[in-house]
Amino acid sequence: MASEPVTGTSLQVLRRLETGPRGLTDAEAAGRLAAHGENSPPSVRTPSVLRRGLAGLRDPFTAVLLTLGLVSAFVASWGTATVILALVAVSCVLRAAGERRADRSLAALRELVTGTATVLRRTDGAAAPRTHEVPVADLVPGDVVRLCPGDLVPADVRLLRSRALTVREDTLTGESAPVPKEAADRPEPDAESALCFQGSAVVAGSATAVVVATGPHTRFAAAGRTAPPRGPSAFDRSVHGIAWVLVRFMLLTPPLVLMAGAAVRGRGLETLPFAVAVAVGLTPEMLPVIVTTCLARSAALLARTRRVVVRRLPALHDLGAIDVLCVDKTGTLTQDRPVVARSLGPDGRDDPEVLRWAAAGAWWTLQLAELPAPDALDEALLDLVQDAGEEYDGLAALPVAPGRRLATAVVAGRLGHHLLITKGAAEDVLERCELPAAERARLLALAAREAESGQRVLAVATADRPGRTRPYTPADERGLTFRGLVTFHDEIAPGAAESLRTLAGLGIQVHLLTGDHPATAARVCRELGLEPADIRTATAPPDKAPHTTDSTPADTTVTRLGADEAGEGDSGAGEAGVGESWAGGTVGGETRAGAAGVGGAGAGETRGGESSAGDAAVGGSWAGEAGGGETGAGVARGGGSGAGGADGSGGVFPAEGTVVVARCTPEDKARVIAGLRAAGHTVGFLGDGVNDIAALLAADVGIAPRGAVAVARESADVVLAEKDLTAIGHAVTAGRRSSANIAAYLRVTLSSNLGNVLAMLAAGLLLPFLPMLPVQVLAQNLCFDAAQLAFAHDRPAPRELRRPTVLRPPAFLRFITGFGVLNAFADLATFGVLALALDGPDALDDEAVFHSAWFTENLLTQALVMLLLRDGRRLARGGRPGPVGWAAVLLAVVGLAVPPSPLGAALGMTALPAAYHLLLAAVLGLYALALTVAKVRSEV
Ligand SMILES: Nc1ncnc2c1ncn2[C@@H]1O[C@H](COP(=O)(O)OP(=O)(O)OP(=O)(O)O)[C@@H](O)[C@H]1O
Known part of the structure; x- marks a missing residue:
């Protein structure tokens, strides 16, 4: 259907589609809509719960768990295998259900930002055609549509008339360079140049076209394409970094336990189920579930309360992690109503x-x-x-x-x-x-x-x-x-000044990247309360300017103007500044360039609020290639004051303050962002125009304000459905909140799990019997996992939201090792004290008593870790416990109630003597004290 009517002359195509250059009548359009169905954009086929569940097995933790479960089944340790496989199933089901809920709420939210198309329709056959904006879903074959810059091609169309039309077809071909299209009647195979496909973006020019295919018949749908996948988010990368360290630990644990047991206690393969259970104990199985739940809840809340639509769920994390926000000026900070x-x-x-x-x-x-x-x-x-x-x-x-x-x-x-x-x-x-x-x-x-x-x-x-x-x-x-x-x-946009103040309060550095004049941009900045630290001009050499798509990084010369040079009120300085940038482009004048390292140097190390990331070169191709000698038309002179330290380019961004980069082409904006990312920043970009698409895609998070052109909305990860820019601050906070919850979950779970595993390994070597039966290890793990779900519903303390949430794997692993070792000491100390204090028939050399005591102590210490590492401050201030606090209380109750219960008996446990509980209370008191001191010290 898509290919059949598009060959031949425009007239033949129109005839075959039973339409004309004046478009369809309303009645014809309604009839065709009923016959052909909606022109819904090809959505990702929603996978079934089963498919989602199976996809969950690809998560590294779940995959390792499954392997351990299968190993247990292989050695006929049925109890262990059953519990592990149950854990795998629960994790996959919870995750699949969470993803489905998230998908559903996102689909509903996307309705808030659905696009429209400009179509020519007539009320009846005799009436003159009029242009209407109709929802894209209402387009039918035979409709005549108009295309202009910023539009998304709404269906597959054959061009009838065109003027210098160029489109980006990356959704279909993956190729981001704009392709020229022309309405000329050409024989096959050249007829393609007169076709535009659904999902392409109009970059320049205009056209009138007839719709030839809609909905499932478009080429985009036929190719089964979805939006091109983006790379993993900054947060995902950190979580993956941590996950892989843990997976390696988990895989090492069973052989280590077996070898140690054989060497010290002469035990054989019968220890395998215990070794496997210990490895399972290390696993944060609920991580995927908690990540999905946290994100879906935050996104739904944002849409409901702030009308912010998060189009790609993981982008919420990146929003919480951004430390730099680049904004364009016109239509974003200003109203674009000149x-x-x-x-x-x-x-x-x-x-x-x-x-x-x-x-x-x-x-x-x-x-x-x-x-x-x-x-x-x-x-x-x-x-x-x-x-x-x-x-x-x-x-x-x-x-x-x-x-x-x-x-x-x-x-x-x-x-x-x-x-x-x-x-x-x-x-x-x-x-x-x-x-x-x-x-x-x-x-x-x-x-x-x-x-x-x-x-x-x-x-x-x-x-x-x-x-x-x-x-x-x-x-x-x-x-x-x-x-x-x-x-x-052009008036300032409502909420712009307040929004910038909020972002500064959230520790986010704002830079302005605009196609406009440097002095206009600088003045707008000042009106918004931001004194520019530096004002620069990105100047494409004049002969390249109209053809920016084939420009290379070296085509861009960056001219740095001192902040005061384009300053308000000092026209002489302003003149010098602008004159200089001009001279750089044409008369061989000097382009003053700051010292710069090449981008990417020190990335990683330079991350984070207190770091010198800002001093690193903006780098990437932009800084690296624009500087250091003669480039294009300008002559760069090194020796500026940037901290990057290498020879000259204009690319050094200061660690604080706002930089204005004016006269940016779309590629300049994208290059600046790529450079900032290479220097270790997590960068957001807020832009509304067709000239912002490359930057929206280059940033960690692309944000489009209300009123952005369709292509910008489609390229963005986050769309503000209301005009008010202050929603960005709320969205950043929502991102930080969910990231903080996930980070807290990881900290508490991993330090607690690590402590248990270390203690169990040590006890396993010291005792003549296993410190816990495999099934008991797994049962307590299950209880702890269930309690951890509370993290998805928690409200982090305000101080945790003041800075970007950045999980740095090395610091994180140091934290969990420190607290893990402390936890292990507490466990072992408990037994040391109890062994000395108790004797008689209920003494700890009785296996069942020991197992029960260990089970109770484990759950109580875990509850304590949850309370103190998460809810400590809130409780110290006399606040009510949050969801994590209540979950910890419940966990403690389970720890005390299970051993004497029938369930405890089924698991091989028994009731514990009263004296044990008294001594345990004393040991836990000391542990709480040590934990609090360690936590306070870790925060300084
Ligand atoms: N209709 C027009 N006619 C002539 N020149 C124009 C027109 N529109 C824009 N320009 C020129 O092109 C420049 C760049 O425009 P562009 O759309 O890239 O950026 P901008 O709207 O100025 O700023 P921002 O990048 O912040 O949106 C404008 O500053 C102006 O000088």
């Missing part, structure tokens, strides 16, 4: 004529490039000049595109001449004007002065050319006559 402020001539005086040129250019670009709607700057111009462009006939348009910061309209002038009207970034337009260098520098300074007051600035130029039939290309934008500047005021 209003014309001034129109001035080259002499700096008000000149309304410049505004008329700019508006005429905007009007004809809009008409000829077939853009369904003007961009915000053009809209502001057209709002003010009602009859814009009426005096001309439009001939051609070269619109703005990612990496291209100007637009040209060609109109018919007098006496058969053509008139080019170009408007855009001052640097880009002035570079194309015929001007002496000094005059150009003066005009750039004029633009910078306007920008310093926070205004957005467009330069306007024209050119009179003899008429011709040859098409116009960017190469024709040369030898222009400068006409003047138009400035715009």
